[in-house]
Amino acid sequence: MNKRSFLCSLAVSTIALAPGMSSPALAQNDTIKIIVGYPAGGILDALARAVAEEYRKTSNGQAYVENKPGASTMMAATEVARAKPDGRTILLSHSMPFTSYPYTYAKLNYSPDDLTPVANLANVPIVISTGSVQPYKTIQAYLTAAKADPALGAVGLAGLGGPTHFGVLQMSKHQNVKLEPASYSGGPQLVNDEMGGHVPLGVDAAGAQMELYRAGKIRFLGLAGTQPVSFLPGVKTLHEQGIEGFENVKIWYGAYVPKGTPPETIARLEKSFIAIAQNAGLRKNFEKLGLELTGESAASMKDLLEKENKIWGPIIRESGFKAN
Structure with missing residues (x-):
């Protein structure tokens, strides 16, 4: 099966949960909406749909994915930041809205503090x-x-x-x-x-x-980074080869909810999402697409975001780069 076919197969499993389709399950109070700042068909979309499907299977709840592309994923971040803090609207995103965009964009329609980490789901080698x-x-x-x-x-x-x-x-x-x-x-x-x-x-x-x-x-x-990748044997990091500059380059996907979401709700979502990301079968499937599922805590996400801000903030300022 090629990459396109595999992505399609992951997406098919959640078509029945797509917004706009008549389903009484979507009216239940335990339904969650996962918002992705990219069009359907990409790797992050496939991850979101796989998470939604596994959530439906394992959490006695319903889930669906809403694609909201635009403004370098900031439209998606803004929508979740403004959502009701009840744990039913979740952003799935890379870390750039929190670690790069505050330094490269003159104005954001959200604040990174408006969103609270839930779980680290995947690394992108x-x-x-x-x-x-x-x-x-x-x-x-x-x-x-x-x-x-x-x-x-x-x-x-x-x-x-x-x-x-x-x-x-x-x-x-x-x-x-x-x-x-x-x-x-x-x-x-x-x-x-x-x-x-x-x-x-x-x-x-x-x-x-x-x-x-x-x-x-x-x-x-x-x-990039400092750690080898299991499905790329023989490919060394630049750091291992004595080349500096890329040791702190890391792209990863995490889940976030609006600030003010009750701690017990965050804890419930965290437990569910970590279990999903640590599913051995799912991990194997996504390795074929070049994605490492992780399943790490909200606390580790907060530490990582803080570390990346300390590293990249001064570097971005020194570069003078500004996004349009």
């Missing part, structure tokens, strides 16, 4: 990759080539303003190589240019590139 047409087979070889030829300094990214963007700037600084982030509208466009040799290096989620990597059309030169 980030790879530094290049097309197999390129002569360099290691990150050190690429950096040596980029020092000799500044034209090789373009690094493709699926959007600016997040950890990968500032990781490139940090690597440029630490390695004393001029690297320029080049923004793409999405992962498919980026890997197409990598394969064609139009961009020398790219940084994106592993899941967006797994099939091409397995087919030998692109190379993985390293991983």
